[in-house]
Structures are given as structure tokens and as C-alpha cells.
Amino acid sequence: MVVVVKKNPDKTQFNNLQNWLKSLGVSIHTSEGENSIVLGLVGDTTSVDIDLIRSLEIVEDVKRIQEPYKNANRKFHPKDSVITVENVHFGNGTFNIIAGPCSVESEEQVISIAEQVKKSGATMLRGGAFKPRTSPYAFQGLGASGIEYLLKAKEATGLPIVSEIMEFSQLPLFDDVDLIQVGARNMQNFELLKELGRIKKPILLKRGLANTIQELLMSVEYIMAGGNENVILCERGIRTFENATRNTLDISIIPVLKKQTHLPIVIDPSHACGISYFVKPLAMAATAAGADGLMIEVHNDPQHALCDGAQSLTPQVFDEVAKSCFAIRPLACKY
């Protein structure tokens, strides 16, 4: 961390600052410039409050130099992590497509979709049992029965399952769920993240609509600091001023995360664009850019889907999308 102090600072305040910094366990290298004094802080600065220092009267600016995350940092863990979900591996050159309905609606529905997406090459089944909906008047999910139907579909097809948890009192219901999803709106639900750090089950953490990549990695840190190192990251679009798509897929997150972390990254083009006929090109783009996997919504009858039908593909269209992505995968960007 670098602290820029104004030229000729009040002496008492300057001493106070230096003593306080030392009390935090960091050592200080001072270099005096023409218009300011620059303090280089050496040591572990992860717990120093950068905004607090910035607010001091004698301070002009503060810059963080080390990333404030450790466990997820590729610098301290140069090799790709491989996250294993049952028989499916994410990271280190693997590529998987997770597919399934936005919401679980019935046992028949989810088994039928699972069978079809498996034929098309999907290796995991997704399905929402608890649904975060903007409106209280919209369908909120089947809850416990939704999980039950997903497990039936797993039994029928062998596909491991992923479903979203909305708060940790639901955790017992997720005992047999293979991968627990934390949705975008819960990316900074820190109490939930802490609880998920105490279990060993793999977590799929989605980026929030207005969160930076660094904040995503800080939320990972909540889980990993608790002892659970099995985290897969997921980009599902960020909020911008553009309104031709529901959100804006930040495709650059793929190379940025490949540089900053050893954890695998999955792209969800369905939520990113919100419109089914944009899913294919985005899925292909993410594959080419080197994503470790995709998560795509598939529904047998999107027109009657209870939620987000707009962004769901029919199994026939999904088959075509999957084929196109598998074709591109061998040519994808490597890191």
C-alpha cells in the first residue's frame, strides 16, 4: 500500500499516522517528492482500511498494491485448481456444459429435460427449487419438492445436480445436491457465505449484477477462509446502461480471472442476455475465450415455463448450441 501525504504535513498528525500504521504491523518506507511525501507500506495490509487513511486531513491519496484476497490468488497458487463434483471435473483443461430448466416444475418435466440434455452432451443438470424473483407475485419455486424431483432426475440419468440456495436454513435440504449455487443477489450475503465455508461441498458462486471482479474474489475469500476450497465462479451478466439485452455479458472476465485466480470459471449466457436467440452466439464466444464451462437454461416448452421462459432454449436448439460449442472447444484460447 502506498500513502501519499501532503507536502509539509502537520507534524503531530504525521507522527500519529506513522505510529498507527506501525501498530497495524506494517513497516514504512518514506520517499520525499517535490509536492508530496510517499509512504510505502510493507507487510500484510489486507486488514488496513484504505478509505479511513484516505479521509485523514494530511493524506492526499492511498493506493492498494497487493490484492486483498489470498486463498483465491493465483500468485500464491499458480496451478489451476480442479473442482470435482461427483464424477465431473472443472478446471485445468476440462470443459462441461450444465443444462436444465430455470425452475423445476414437475418430476416428469425435469427427468425429460435431463435425458435430453444428457444426449446432447451436458454433464450436469441444473434446476431451481427456490427462486429469487423480483416480484412477490411471481412463481417462487417448488421448494423441497423441487430438490426431490432433481434427485429423481439424477437417479434416472446419472447427471450430478446443481441448485440455488437462498439462505442457510435451507442447507439440510441440500444434503444430496452435488453443487450448491449462490445466486447473483446473494453474492454479498456474507452470513450465507460464511456458513458455506464450513461445509466441504462444492459451491458455484455467481457474480452480482453490479459487483466488480475483485469483489467476487473477496466473496470467494469468505468461503475459502472458512476452509471450503471448492469454489467455481460464474459470470451471468452485469448491469449497464444498455437495454437491448437484459444484462451485459462481461466476456473479459474470462482472461481477467485466468490471470488472477486458480479457480474455474463458468459462463451463463442465458441470464446474461435474457433472450433465447442470443444464447447461442454468447455460448460460442465464451467457449472460444476459454471458459471452463457453460450453464444454459433448457425447457421443453419455454412458452409455458413458470419463470424466465424468455431465455430458455428448447432441447432441439440446445442440442445445436452444444454441438457448436463442442466443435469450437478444441480451438479455444488456452492460458
Place this chain on the structure above:
Amino acid sequence: MVVVVKKNPDKTQFNNLQNWLKSLGVSIHTSEGENSIVLGLVGDTTSVDIDLIRSLEIVEDVKRIQEPYKNANRKFHPKDSVITVENVHFGNGTFNIIAGPCSVESEEQVISIAEQVKKSGATMLRGGAFKPRTSPYAFQGLGASGIEYLLKAKEATGLPIVSEIMEFSQLPLFDDVDLIQVGARNMQNFELLKELGRIKKPILLKRGLANTIQELLMSVEYIMAGGNENVILCERGIRTFENATRNTLDISIIPVLKKQTHLPIVIDPSHACGISYFVKPLAMAATAAGADGLMIEVHNDPQHALCDGAQSLTPQVFDEVAKSCFAIRPLACKY
């Protein structure tokens, strides 16, 4: 809701669409234009999935005409609601300043600050016991003892208290808290909102960093639909590309909400800018624009505050800010 159908649509698909819309209980007015057919949907369309219709092949576009929220809608409730927190009233021409430390740190600290802000005219005390922090390595709050110290400060000063809940298992600890705050990161924690809809205690709901005003009102709807009509709204800055301030205070939310809802609106300039010497002009601006109240962070020793010291005022500076706002208040915009 208005559905724009392409010229010469496939007949079967067009019939399907019309039948399906009728099955949702809405009636349809058709008018044929030169390049498209326009369907006007009349009736309760709050549960119609606009994105789903948009995704149909024969549909060009869909536009919502009625706001999707009811209970908070001024159209159905033209008079200002007054939300009462102990002896303090929000709405309908009242004006209150809530003040206190970002985090409760000790009994002495919070009592001392409470006494000072009361002298300056604050009518409620704020203080965080559970703190949502981006980093797991940052101070997370005192928890139950934090609430206890706040109650001591209430006893000492008579000021009702507000504190943030982070998940509903904490609810029993909030039994004696007068106003329960839902933070920006939890604005769409729908499980929490539903639970808070089942109690009668007033709720202070903060807008999320990347949420639209309409989404804020939809979150209110979760609480009100459950039966709890005591909601106060709070703006604390949104995320934009500008980085000279931590967030961007959306001052326009005041007139927008005054038009759309009957609920009171409080502005939090401290979190909006993140820097103490910007708090005063923002507080004055919010007062002039007709906010029903302010929420301001005050700390006896910002340099040693355990969190967000950067945006906290000393009691002396707060006194000056409060004076300036009380002076402006009689001249403030009326609605």
C-alpha cells in the same frame, strides 16, 4: 401491457398467444397498424412474464404500462403514509436526522455519541452490530453485545434505535430494536423480506447499489404483501463509472419516489460519498430536495473507527451539518 406482433404472423402461433393471454385472465384489444398488430392487454397483468412474451417468434416487442407494484403505489394510496418509530414520525411533512456510529464498538462509545448527536438535534440513534464487510478479514461487528449497547444508549438518551439485520435467524435479537434496517446488499434477499413482512416492526429498506427505483419498490412489495406496511425507504448511492466518490448519490430519487409512492424517503449521504468532507453538501442537498430524513454516520474518533471511519463525522462537525440542514428544512421542496 401492450404486445406488438409482427405483420402477418403465423396463425397457429398467434391463436396460441391470444388463448394463453386470455387464460391468464386479461382481455385483449387488437389494433392493426401498417407494420405490426398491437394487442392492448387490459386487466391485472402484474403476474404476466414480459420477457417470456418478448421471446416468442411472432412478437416484436412488449411494453408494460401499469407499474408492477400495488401496495406501495401512490396511485392507490394518494396520501403520504406516516411511519411511526416509537415517538418519532416519518412522512407527511416531518423531518428527522438519524445519527450514530457505523459500528457499535463499546457501551461508552455509543452512549457518548448518542448524547452528543441528541444535543445536535438527532431524533434517532443508528449503530451497526452485524456488519456486512467486503473482506472476511475486516471487523464483522460485535453482534448481540452491539445490540445490547445500543439499548443502553437508548435508555440513557431516550433515542429510539435502528440497526441492520443480516439474516432472519438474528430476528430474536432485534426484539427491542425500534427500526430494523435491511442493507443495500440484502435489498433482494427475498427470504429475509418475506420474514420481515410477517412482523409489524418498522423496516428501513436501503436501495441496492445497482438496483433501479422500480426494483426497490418491488422489494417493498415483498414486505407489504406479507402484511407489514411500515416501510421507510433509504437511498445510499448507486454504482456508476465515476470514482471520485465511493458511490453516486442519486438525488433524483426524492422527487421520483414522491411521485410513485406514499412511503417516506431517507437519504444516507455518508455511504453515498464515502468521504467525510463531502457529507455536508450532500446532506444539505437532500434536505433542500425534500427528503423526509437523513441518516448520518458520526464517530467520536473517526481515525480509530473499526469500520468506515473515512465517512464518519466528528460530533462537532455533525453539529454543524445538522444546524445547516435544520436551517434549510423550512425552505425545502414540498410535494
Place this chain on the structure above:
Amino acid sequence: MVVVVKKNPDKTQFNNLQNWLKSLGVSIHTSEGENSIVLGLVGDTTSVDIDLIRSLEIVEDVKRIQEPYKNANRKFHPKDSVITVENVHFGNGTFNIIAGPCSVESEEQVISIAEQVKKSGATMLRGGAFKPRTSPYAFQGLGASGIEYLLKAKEATGLPIVSEIMEFSQLPLFDDVDLIQVGARNMQNFELLKELGRIKKPILLKRGLANTIQELLMSVEYIMAGGNENVILCERGIRTFENATRNTLDISIIPVLKKQTHLPIVIDPSHACGISYFVKPLAMAATAAGADGLMIEVHNDPQHALCDGAQSLTPQVFDEVAKSCFAIRPLACKY
């Protein structure tokens, strides 16, 4: 266009509105709902000011149904346009890479780079002679000599050239430039667009940092309405809250534009990310998503480039990027 009028509007105001709308040449279909009256406007509404109607006291809301652009609209021109720049064709299944330095620095530099990128498969040469720089203290380009050196490089290699115009008094200098670029900061420099509509030379129009896709198409309309139909669109990143990359590449623009317009779309990954080692994955993603071309910065010595060296590739790295994109192209998304 659909105008939603409040229930029981003031009669005089309602009559005024209807008469005024009719005076604009549109006819009105009225349908009365429970809480409002909906007016469907039929006819050419491109010149109706939607914001003005919205501001009337008796009006609740207004929604535009037809896109406000005509010449660029795929609805009225279903087939892909092919824009021809010398011997190079953009659109309708073609794929071209434009490459070259951010700034032209010398005759030798630009000829040497041109020869190298041609070997790697680039079919056009880019190079800035007039440079829009945020700081007045930064290098502003060689001006007329820059154009001259580009023409020398064209002579040497046969590659047609593209360069950015900054205002229309420079137009005579662009007589021999094959494709005139309008930069992001000038996307809404309407005087310049009008002038470019009066010539026949092809134009490469870059999207502004904070412009919607619809605004980009409206700016195209300025050029096409003047009689120049030779426009190629270019995405180069938009501004968001994310700061790990200089801008955020909006990859979804490819399918959105393919649906809305018949004009070709080129992606510039260099400006989008601003960092050379992110260019490759973004170029590959854009290719997979079906872009009609790429524009990539290449410099023989990025470390000493006079501008934007950070995002330039060496010719060796460019060769690798081009190979990867050409490999993916046959598998790219088709529309």
C-alpha cells in the same frame, strides 16, 4: 407509439393532445382500461417527441413501438449489405482482420508493420494520423504526414487503409484514404456525420463509450439519410463500473446488430480491454460470435509506442492471434 392517459383526464387537455397528435399525421386507436386510457398511434412516428408527450399532466407513460431508424433497419432491408473497401468486402459471410499501429510514427514503422500483418492474413491496414487523447500533453498524431506514410504503406503492400477523421475540415486529407473512421468520442458529432453522409466513401463508425446500440443506429441514420449507405459498425467497449479492464467489451452487440440491421459489424478488442494479453481471447470470442471482422492494434515495439502501447500486440503475437481466429472462423455462429 402507445400513449397511456390517466383515468378521467381533463377534457380540454385530452382534446388538445388528440388534436395535436393528429396534426402530426398519425391516426389514433383508443382503448379504455380500468385505470387508464390507451392511445395506439398508427403511422410514421419517427418525428414525434416521446419525452414531450410524457411530460403532459394527463399522460402516465408513452412507449415507442417502432424503431426510430429506417435506413439501417433490417426490417426494411432483410439481406446483409456488403460494404466494399477497394478489393475488400465486409458483410454477407466475409471475414477480415484490420491491423496496424495505434499511431503512425514514421514511414518505416508503418510499412514494416503493414508487411508483417499482411503476412499474417490481415487484409486492411489501420493507423492513426490524428489522435484523440484525453490529455493535451499527450502525443496528438503526425497529422497530414501520418496519412502520407499510410499511403506509402498501401503502395508497398496493396492493403487498403483506414484512419480516423477528427473533424470535417480534415476531409480533403482523406481523399485517398479507403475507409474513414469516426471514433467513439465523435459518434454523436452530428455535423461531422452529416458531412460524411454527403460523400460516397465507406465509413467505419465506432460506438461511443456510453451509447446504446439504438443510438449507434441513429448515428448511422445521419450518414445514410444524407445518401451514403456505406457504413461499417464497430464495437470497442463501453464504460461500466468494472475497472479490471479499461472498458467492457459488449460482445452481445453482435447478435443484437445482426437482428436489427443489415450492416456489417467489426469488433475492436484492443481498445475494449486496453491490455495486450487480453486481446487474444476477446478476438477469438468475437470471431466465434460471428463478427464480420476484427480491428487489432499491432506495434513493432509496444514498449516505445507513442500511444496506447499497452494494448498493442507485437507482430509475432498478432500472427498467433490471427491464426487462432482464422481457425475458429469456419465454425463461427451464422445468422
Place this chain on the structure above:
Amino acid sequence: MVVVVKKNPDKTQFNNLQNWLKSLGVSIHTSEGENSIVLGLVGDTTSVDIDLIRSLEIVEDVKRIQEPYKNANRKFHPKDSVITVENVHFGNGTFNIIAGPCSVESEEQVISIAEQVKKSGATMLRGGAFKPRTSPYAFQGLGASGIEYLLKAKEATGLPIVSEIMEFSQLPLFDDVDLIQVGARNMQNFELLKELGRIKKPILLKRGLANTIQELLMSVEYIMAGGNENVILCERGIRTFENATRNTLDISIIPVLKKQTHLPIVIDPSHACGISYFVKPLAMAATAAGADGLMIEVHNDPQHALCDGAQSLTPQVFDEVAKSCFAIRPLACKY
């Protein structure tokens, strides 16, 4: 500027970097940390390309410490500048309201509005002769006659006038215009800024829709570096994801600019919100926060205004807004 180099860098590359930095005229202070080497650059770094350094293989990060603008910097010019437009002074405790129609439509219109706003206390007249419109099919302004009518209104009322220039070939027409406005879309039209730096007439520079405050100050630098120090800054809303208002008024720009520059700041609430009944609270907020002036659109018949009628006030409503702002002004925040 601080450059963070990776631990154990390649020696040749490290030497090259240091030699190159020295060749730019800056001296280097080195301090070695546990995980990296920190180079503190001392001297004038305004022309060092931060992105270029960031792209080097051995570099982890670079942080700028000095602001890259000089002439506008309050650090080197602590007292408020006063910009004089005829008999009107901006800055150093003065407060002025500029009012008038969005577009000049006729001599009678503009004289009548001028007389009315003068009565209400406006000290300058605004009016558009050249109009930047998103659509080429919208009214583009009266051009030279527009300027002529403004001058007639000045003759009739004594109010100095401000009007927008769209490109510098129009400059001769602005000979008698007292204050030349550069619109938001031209904030980075650097050729225009350079030309305006060569004249002595005061300039009103509006912030672009997606420009940071620092970029606004860099654009000022273009004008001031040319020798014209008469610049007034204007905030008119930035683009965000919120759509209840046309743009989002960044009210925080007032304290931020007061800290960073000595130039006066004017707020334009009309363009910021785009809806007439939101103008009053925003104007009052800006006044309270200490703006040096306001710019407000007034039209005698907003319903028939040729452009932006939605955001124009009638003279009667303007009178009320002006009264409210003048009442607040003595209580406004001081810096």
C-alpha cells in the same frame, strides 16, 4: 507515480524499464517488499503513459499519484477564479441563474421568454441555435438566425447570452455571443477545444454523459493550455442503469470540483432529469450544495416546443423555482 514490479524480475527487462523511465526525465526511488519491488517515480509524470507501463510483463501494477491536470488544479491556484461574462460574475460567492428555451424558435418567442426570466431574476439568457439531436429527423435548430434572435433579446433585456457551438467552423457566428457552450457530446471533441483555447471568450464546458470528473478537468486543460482561462464547468447528468430519469444528476460533483479546481460550477437540472416536474427539487438541491449557478430550460409553451419540451418549465413555474433557489442560496454550503 508508483510502479509495482514482480518479485525477481527478468534483469534485462528491469534495466530497460528503469532506463526508459529515466529517459522520460523522472527519478526513481526503489523499495523492496516481500512479494514485489515498488518504484516511486518523482518528477513530472503527466506525460508518462500509465497503461503502457502496466502492460509490461514484469510489472504488476501502476498507480498515478499526482493529478494529470495543472491549470485547473486548485493545488496550484488555491483561490476561486471569477469568470466574467459581460456584467455577470461566476465564482467566489456569486450565484446566477441562466434560463431560456432549449431551442430558439422565433424572435418573438425568445424576447418574450427573456423578459419573463429576467423578471424572475435570471441574469443570463440561454437558447440553442445549433441543436445536437440523436435523430437526423428531429429539428436541428435555426442556425445563424437563432443567434440573431438571441442578440435581439439581449438588446431588449440586457441579458448576456449563451449558446452551443457544434464545430469550430461556426465560430464567426459566435462573435457576439457572450458565453460559448460546448455540449456534453463534444466534451472530448479535442479539435474544437483546442480552437476555443485560442480565443479569450468565456467557455461553458458541459460534462459528457459517461465522462469522469477527472476527464472533464482534462478537457478544461485543453482549453486552458491554449491560453484561455475563462472556463465555467457544467454538470447535466450522467448515464447509469436507472431509467426513471433521463440521466442521473451527479450532485456530488459540486464538492468534488470545489476541492479539485478553482473554476466555477453550474448545474443544469433540466437535462439531468428530462422531466419538467423534477426540475425544481434538483435545482434546490444544487443550490443548497453550493453550486455557483443554475441553467434551466424555460419555454412559453412547452407542449409545442420544437425540442425537449418535456424538460422545460413555463415562465410561471420557473418564477417559483427561481424564488425557491434564491431563498435557499444564503444558507447554501460554503467552501
